[in-house]
Amino acid sequence: MQKVIITGGTGYIGSHTVVEFQNAGYEVVIIDNLSNSNIEVVDGIESITGKRPQFYKADVACHKAVDDVFSKHDDAIAVIHFAAYKAVGESVKKPLLYYHNNVQGIVNVLDKMQEYNILNLVFSSSCTVYGQPEKLPVTEESPVVKPESPYGNTKKINEEIIVDTLNSTRKLKAISLRYFNPIGAHESAKIGELPLGVPDNLLPYITQTAIGLRKELSVFGDDYNTPDGTAIRDYINVTDLAKAHVKAVSRLTEDHDRFEVFNVGTGKGSSVMEIILAFERSTGQELKYKIVDRRAGDVEQVWADTTKANTVLGWKAEKTLDETVKSAWEWEKRVRGESV
Ligand code: UFG
Numbered sequence: 001m002q003k004v005i006i007t008g009g010t011g012y013i014g015s016h017t018v019v020e021f022q023n024a025g026y027e028v029v030i031i032d033n034l035s036n037s038n039i040e041v042v043d044g045i046e047s048i049t050g051k052r053p054q055f056y057k058a059d060v061a062c063h064k065a066v067d068d069v070f071s072k073h074d075d076a077i078a079v080i081h082f083a084a085y086k087a088v089g090e091s092v093k094k095p096l097l098y099y100h101n102n103v104q105g106i107v108n109v110l111d112k113m114q115e116y117n118i119l120n121l122v123f124s125s126s127c128t129v130y131g132q133p134e135k136l137p138v139t140e141e142s143p144v145v146k147p148e149s150p151y152g153n154t155k156k157i158n159e160e161i162i163v164d165t166l167n168s169t170r171k172l173k174a175i176s177l178r179y180f181n182p183i184g185a186h187e188s189a190k191i192g193e194l195p196l197g198v199p200d201n202l203l204p205y206i207t208q209t210a211i212g213l214r215k216e217l218s219v220f221g222d223d224y225n226t227p228d229g230t231a232i233r234d235y236i237n238v239t240d241l242a243k244a245h246v247k248a249v250s251r252l253t254e255d256h257d258r259f260e261v262f263n264v265g266t267g268k269g270s271s272v273m274e275i276i277l278a279f280e281r282s283t284g285q286e287l288k289y290k291i292v293d294r295r296a297g298d299v300e301q302v303w304a305d306t307t308k309a310n311t312v313l314g315w316k317a318e319k320t321l322d323e324t325v326k327s328a329w330e331w332e333k334r335v336r337g338e339s340v
Helices: 012-023 040-049 063-072 088-093 095-116 150-168 202-210 238-252 272-283 307-313 321-335
Strands: 003-007 027-032 054-057 078-081 120-126 173-179 181-183 217-220 235-237 259-264 289-292
Touching: 003 012, 012 027, 012 040, 012 078, 012 238, 027 063, 054 063, 063 095, 078 095, 078 238, 088 095, 088 150, 095 120, 095 150, 120 150, 120 238, 150 173, 150 259, 173 238, 181 202, 181 238, 181 321, 202 217, 202 272, 202 321, 217 272, 235 238, 235 321, 238 259, 238 307, 259 307, 272 321
Parallel strands: 003 027, 003 078, 027 054, 078 120, 120 173, 173 259, 181 235, 217 289
Antiparallel strands: none
């Protein structure tokens, strides 16, 4: 059985990715420091797949911790690197925390991959590296700009560190997946997104409002240059996104370019109002919301051209927006202990 190491494997996207690798027949080793997740996620993964992944509570920003795990698992064929801080607003307030954790993490991972001959890397990147693109949809050839936030900048810097490292050694290969907006939860509702405190992101805020934890959703701006005035994103189902990582590892083990980038989205933009309507339609819940000012740092509209992922990677988003939004609601109800 082929083995992969997944850093950040108990996090939101990481946990769904562990499930898809196990379902595809891989053995999975997780490294996670549980700074933004909890150990029960491993139970959820086991309950879905019937198999418990190996778990190490360890911090990828700690060189020795990465060495301990990689030295024991030098038979792994790939590393999928998620472990990183991800709150855009927090990164503006605490840039050094983000640069330390997110940059030291990739440095340690690449260093130990070289040392132990683990040759393939899948990196968790973001469409934030494109900023507000001039042309939509965004292709992988669209210019990369300096992102608005330190968090976004760590994604750009991570890609640069990967490319420089690959250029220095003929051994390693890497695929960077640039995610658009991941939403939803596993269809079993046994794993999903677990934001700490007040959620920054749209979907968790919506589900927490509908369940009564928040008074109402604030829609950040209705004066954008879009059909209904609210901002547009490409919302991608988290399980669909997870499957792209399995495809990426298959591709890395074949003969191809040493560094490739893929946009991972649906190819379709949805406005904030369209998401609210999809939520109400698919769950039968009415959502309280009000229009407020724009949020600083938000781009107006962005969605992916997914042609390269569809044709070269052989991956395509499958789930509909309604079923994805509904899966987020089923998860919220389960987390809050309401009957599903
Ligand atoms: N929004 C609201 N109200 C809320 C939360 C969000 O109206 O309470 C709006 C935002 O203004 C935006 C849209 O919903 O128009 C999506 O916002 P999210 O915060 O869910 O997502 P972002 O597009 O801001 O950010 C996401 C990821 C980042 C990543 C970025 C790349 O959270 O990690 O995409 O564009 F960097």
